[in-house]
Amino acid sequence: MKYQKGVLQSRQTTVAMFTRFADSIVILVSSIVVASYYANSSSAASYLSAFIAMLAFYFICEIKHFYVSWRTTPFRMEAWRLSVYWIISFMAASSADSLLPFEMFSSIQHQIAWFGVTWFVLLIYRRTLKLCLRLARVHGYNSRQIAIVGAGQLGKELAKRINKSPWMGFNIVGHYDTPDYVQSEYHLPISEIKGNLDELVQDAKDGKIDRVYIALPVSKQSYIAKLVNELADTTAAVMYLPDVFTFELLHARSDNLGGLPVISIYSSPMDGSNRITKRIFDLTVGMMILALIAIPMLFIGIAVKVTSPGPIFFKQNRYGIDGKAIKVWKFRSMTVMENGDKVTQAKKGDNRLTPIGGFLRRTSLDELPQFINVIQGSMSIVGPRPHAVAHNEEYRKLINGYMLRHLVKPGITGWAQINGWRGETDTLEKMEKRIEFDLDYIRNWSVFLDAKIVFLTIFKGFIDKNAY
Template sequence: MATSSPPIRTLSGFKSGVSSPLYLLESLLEPLVMVFVLWGVFINAENRIPMSIFVTSIILFSITFPSGAKIRKGFFKICRDVIVEWLLLASLVLAFAYITRYITLYSEELILIWLIATPVAQIIALQILKLVSPKLIEWQGPPQNTVIIGLNEQALLLAKNLDSDTYQRINILGFFDDRASDRLPVNQEYPLLGTLTQLSDYLKTELVHKMYIALPMSSHPRILKLLDDLKDTTASIYFVPDIFVTDLIQGRVSSVNGIPVVSVCETPFTGTDGFIKRTADLLFSFVILILISPVLLIIAMLVKVTSPGPIIFKQRRYGLDGQEILVYKFRSMTVCEDDGKVTQATKNDMRITPLGAFLRKTSLDELPQFINVLQGRMSVVGPRPHAVAHNEQYRKLIKGYMIRHKVKPGITGWAQVNGFRGETDTLEKMEQRVHYDLEYLRNWSPRLDMLIVAKTIWLTIVGQDSAF
């Protein structure tokens, strides 16, 4: 299952902000509509915006901005995405307001009006933007004539991405490359305009707005000479190093005291995103622990009286940056393995107690991990932590396995809601789990976290394998 609004990606995992005014407008539209509807409801009813509502609107805007790209979808898909995202967000807001008793400050009528009016207004706003988007794109100016220097797989992928950019008018004129035609990849879409030595003459006769240099970094002297030759052109020049063809995790450009650097593998939870993630974890886990405290007490008593051993099973797992942490679970087996060799539980495993079988099937044994979230060892959503022994085994077998530890492990995750939970009895299953974990790191957003939580709850309610 794909997220409803994945982030913009270029080449292989490199994130970049889109400077198109249309994209920026769409990113702002839904969050602003949500805030303005909330303000409008209270201004109409009370002729003021209460401070609690003003703070709430800031939090909601921070969580939902930037909103996902929707205007290229059909009307019914727009409605579906808006309603599903709104139901999830509104449910979390109402649950928090109920627990903190803030909900008693406002009438049920005002709350109901806001709940109904917000998605309706968002759908209307998106439809209006969709109708006027062709004109907005035209106002950006004429199509940007573009040439790509270097004809290779990276350059073809770049051309495809530029062609599919619905927020800008890009006209790809073709490629320049010095190699003979029999050494070039198959290309039937764009013409080969000439060699690098012919580029200067071409620029004198043709209007070119943008040039992308997609030569391999091994061609460093040739690139420097090319850049020197291009100083006489007015075209914008972009360099696309072949490092971007690798499997980047949260790739982005930044600087260290003015020196540009490119992140190849980075956690998504830096700066404001890290604050949002941690705040959401604290609020959600605190509310959940209050709500399930009677359930925790009952399960603890049942574990104690139905089999000998501790109530809580503490197992060493790898956490953030591969550091060992202790993860809590209700004991569901007759053994508490946590040494250099840990045997995964299997179907009909004789070590599982009758109560443990029920706890594992419903994932109730995982509930104490909300305490781990409060401690800061885990997150509500993230890659599931594996036993240390399993980590040492699979890090040697699966490429990129340890990258999943760039973030805190989660109680539920993208892999789990896509069917990869529980026993991983084959290497292929573990590879698929790691694949989804890395996709989560590449595409993280607050909306993706909310989607995973919602799907986890849904899978548990409908009685399928729980996603915890």
């Protein structure tokens, strides 16, 4: 086999040592330069501030394992962690300044400038270092020989991402797989598989492989356990990729439980700051819209009352977030108030509609009172549309993953609705398509996606030929 140039092959430790030293030098030199500018001299006090910040930064980075290989990680993640650790270090130095009997900074401008200059230089030199290492790897230096165990969907996806990122310096030696490998449309052809697991172990023992990425499905745990045990007799680094294609991951993320690594399979995006952001968006947009529609809602309510006997509002039992029951407000559009174990969906020409019920439903005006639900907190502006409890109980038995749509609050409008899956779902295929878009929304949620859906609803979400 022809090997790529590897002058920096064993330099990862050197790079980590270099960054430890360079970080301290940057903090020290920045302190001297800024102090010279503001105080016309570098006093012992300014050296003390640099020393405190250097110590704090070093200990935080060591505790948080910051001095590791960032080869496969986007710079924005490294920059974010560096920024957080520098802010904490700066606060430590500033706190010491307030406790000492003398001033380490000549003025508040001096203090702010030191923070800003040091932070900027730390980011710039690390970005420059990363670019230089990436350039070297693209040209064959600091490379790693990679073996992928698994020729299925996960292994193919891993190879695709490595090939798209030459800056990582990974050269794929080949794919290896188990003796019972069966080719399918999602798998590599057998002719493209370099060998079986025994051949992989031998190649690793011969020093032809630096890293082994195990990308086998969970059904092959016995092979994985045996392979990991045999690779212990080699010097290859071994990485395990969770089988993300066996399950339909929903907002998956890594976590830990008492120090043990955990990967969530089904998880709501609405936790922590996301929940707060979503709520602020709902309240802000909801109150603005309520202010605009208050007068139209008054006239609609009068029209509902005078055109048919019965209440103005219809509060139907539906499932909210976590599958908890909520009452969804609507303008009454039918002569019946179905709210039990059996609810018949409205159809074209439905004789249960009130004189203005059809118009209200086609234009979505019957759903305007749901902004009250939004302010109350039981619904969101954007989310999967809430279904009647009877329909939930029916479809959860027929569609796999149906109840996952309740990991977020139901919405007045949603990703499915602006993509044409609104109104009557008279076939199972239509409901399956709606659920597909609902889960896609949860998987890719962001406040920007919410804003996009609200904007598109104005043009394509109110009136629909399928709404009766």
